[in-house]
Amino acid sequence: MTDNIITVENMSFSRGQRTIYDNISLNVKRGKITAIMGPSGIGKTTLLKLIGGQLIPSVGKVEFAGQDVHRISRSSLYQLRKKMGMLFQSGALFTNMSVFDNVAFPLREHSELSEDIIHTLVLLKLEAVGLRGAHDLMPSELSGGMARRAALARAIALDPELIMYDEPFAGQDPISLGVLLELIKSLSQALQLTSIVVTHDVTEVLSIADYVYILANKTIIGEGTPEEIQQSESALVQQFLEGKPNGPVPFHFPAKDLASEFIGNQ
Amino acid sequence: MEILQRLGRNTIDTFASIGAASLMLYGALIAIPKWKNIRLTVEQMYVVGVQSLLIILVSGLFIGMVMALQGYTILVNYGAEGSLGPMVALSILRELGPVVTALLFAGRAGSALTAEIGLMKATEQLSSLEMMAVDPLRRIVSPRFWAGVISMPMLAIIFSAVGILGGHLVGVDWLGVDAGSYWSIMQSTVDWNEDVINGVIKALVFAVVIVWIALFKGYSCIPTSEGISKATTETVVYASLAILGLDFVLTALMFGIS
Numbered sequence: 416m417t418d419n420i421i422t423v424e425n426m427s428f429s430r431g432q433r434t435i436y437d438n439i440s441l442n443v444k445r446g447k448i449t450a451i452m453g454p455s456g457i458g459k460t461t462l463l464k465l466i467g468g469q470l471i472p473s474v475g476k477v478e479f480a481g482q483d484v485h486r487i488s489r490s491s492l493y494q495l496r497k498k499m500g501m502l503f504q505s506g507a508l509f510t511n512m513s514v515f516d517n518v519a520f521p522l523r524e525h526s527e528l529s530e531d532i533i534h535t536l537v538l539l540k541l542e543a544v545g546l547r548g549a550h551d552l553m554p555s556e557l558s559g560g561m562a563r564r565a566a567l568a569r570a571i572a573l574d575p576e577l578i579m580y581d582e583p584f585a586g587q588d589p590i591s592l593g594v595l596l597e598l599i600k601s602l603s604q605a606l607q608l609t610s611i612v613v614t615h616d617v618t619e620v621l622s623i624a625d626y627v628y629i630l631a632n633k634t635i636i637g638e639g640t641p642e643e644i645q646q647s648e649s650a651l652v653q654q655f656l657e658g659k660p661n662g663p664v665p666f667h668f669p670a671k672d673l674a675s676e677f678i679g680n681q
Numbered sequence: 682m683e684i685l686q687r688l689g690r691n692t693i694d695t696f697a698s699i700g701a702a703s704l705m706l707y708g709a710l711i712a713i714p715k716w717k718n719i720r721l722t723v724e725q726m727y728v729v730g731v732q733s734l735l736i737i738l739v740s741g742l743f744i745g746m747v748m749a750l751q752g753y754t755i756l757v758n759y760g761a762e763g764s765l766g767p768m769v770a771l772s773i774l775r776e777l778g779p780v781v782t783a784l785l786f787a788g789r790a791g792s793a794l795t796a797e798i799g800l801m802k803a804t805e806q807l808s809s810l811e812m813m814a815v816d817p818l819r820r821i822v823s824p825r826f827w828a829g830v831i832s833m834p835m836l837a838i839i840f841s842a843v844g845i846l847g848g849h850l851v852g853v854d855w856l857g858v859d860a861g862s863y864w865s866i867m868q869s870t871v872d873w874n875e876d877v878i879n880g881v882i883k884a885l886v887f888a889v890v891i892v893w894i895a896l897f898k899g900y901s902c903i904p905t906s907e908g909i910s911k912a913t914t915e916t917v918v919y920a921s922l923a924i925l926g927l928d929f930v931l932t933a934l935m936f937g938i939s
Contacts (some may be wrong), residue, residue, distance in 0.1 A: 464808075493816065494814070496811070496812055500812075503805045503808065503810065505804055505805050507804060508806075510804070521814070521815075522816050524814075539705070
């Protein structure tokens with residue numbers, strides 16, 4: 416029994432003609448916070464969807480708790496997903512239900528618990544994210560940060576083993592960012608959750624992560640503990656960490672030479 | 682050469698999407714019905730059926746009234762205004778009831794279904810259902826499909842009934858056709874199986890086609906605002922064309938000269 420809850424082995428994935436990942440391998444250790452960082456638009460969300468079995472890799476395999484996510488039957492996949500929680504970038508709360516019903520939704524779908532117990536459980540989950548007082552609000556009445564916390568309460572409703580955060584800090588003000596950071600950390604410790612945090616907010620995530628992968632150019636360009644990553648000698652990693660506009664990742668989208676664009680190719 | 686290429690690609694794309702649509706329907710319908718899903722279906726019947734009642738009632742009434750008015754002005758020349766009853770009843774039961782209800786249903790309920798599901802996709806609600814181990818095909822698509830298929834024929838029956846009453850209003854109450862002949866000639870001319878049941882079968886076929894197109898267009902739309910708007914438009918256009926095309930086929934099968 417390894418302590419890796421997720422292993423991705425030599426996986427490639429392409430969408431149409433475009434290759435998103437070219438032969439990547441990574442491991443996520445049980446009970447730890449693993450950060451996956453990289454520039455926007457390189458398909459970090461795609462990676463989470465591959466792990467969750469919503470997309471199928473063209474080559475390679477993804478294992479979750481020893482089971483190959485893409486080879487098991489549809490019903491086993493659905494069983495497996497009960498052990499995963501995912502926090503979507505938009506929160507993805509059901510807009511026609513109150514916060515309470517949103518959090519109660521997975522419990523009502525998957526458990527035979529009585530309404531009384533569900534009521535208690537939901538309030539406890541909401542208490543954990545600090546939104547017990549907001550349980551009868553509708554999603555449209557919540558601020559962005561509150562919606563994300565409510566969605567987090569829903570994601571942990573079934574006490575999953577793994578929770579995947581898709582860009583949890585994008586577009587948050589400093590206070591809600593701090594709250595979310597604290598929540599990710601405390602949930603991971605208190606519930607022994609394994610967490611995968613996909614983000615491009617470097618400083619925030621380096622402060623809580625146990626292990627970091629940096630993705631760019633369809634592959635993994637750096638990995639290690641936050642300390643190791645910060646001392647990395649790779650120019651690409653340093654460009655990303657320091658946010659330099661130009662470097663190995665070019666400022667310009669690939670194009671032909673500027674002069675020949677204007678003069679034409681006579 | 683390029684034209685051939687494009688033709689080939691379009692053909693392949695068309696068949697691929699028909700395949701995808703069939704798979705969606707298969708995934709949605711092949712399931713043991715659960716009590717919870719029946720409740721969801723009833724909720725959806727309220728949304729697509731009951732909330733479409735007003736437009737169906739008003740349209741049915743006016744179409745019946747127009748039919749009576751047009752029919753009377755022609756029939757009265759031959760002194761045959763007594764046949765107004767069967768004329769109104771047959772044209773509404775056989776054709777206008779199912780077809781107009783279906784067109785209205787596609788515009789009123791079909792477009793709403795596409796937009797709703799498209800927006801659920803755009804806001805990642807469908808993805809999050811999947812990640813919560815709830816199959817969106819069974820939870821979202823299936824109740825809406827059944828609700829549409831059950832409601833639409835009922836709406837068509839209501840449309841036809843109101844249409845015939847509208848014909849009575851204009852023909853009998855206003856233009857003075859004899860009420861006895863309006864009803865009795867209608868009774869002796871209209872056949873239960875031939876006219877009433879065939880009309881309901883048409884409505885049922887249209888319902889399946891409309892709801893299928895609407896759900897698939899929403900489920901497979903590009904999850905952006907333009908994508909949803911395009912999908913909604915396509916739902917109404919494709920569904921309307923399919924209704925009119927299928928109506929001809931069904932009419933030929935049901936009433937065609939053999």
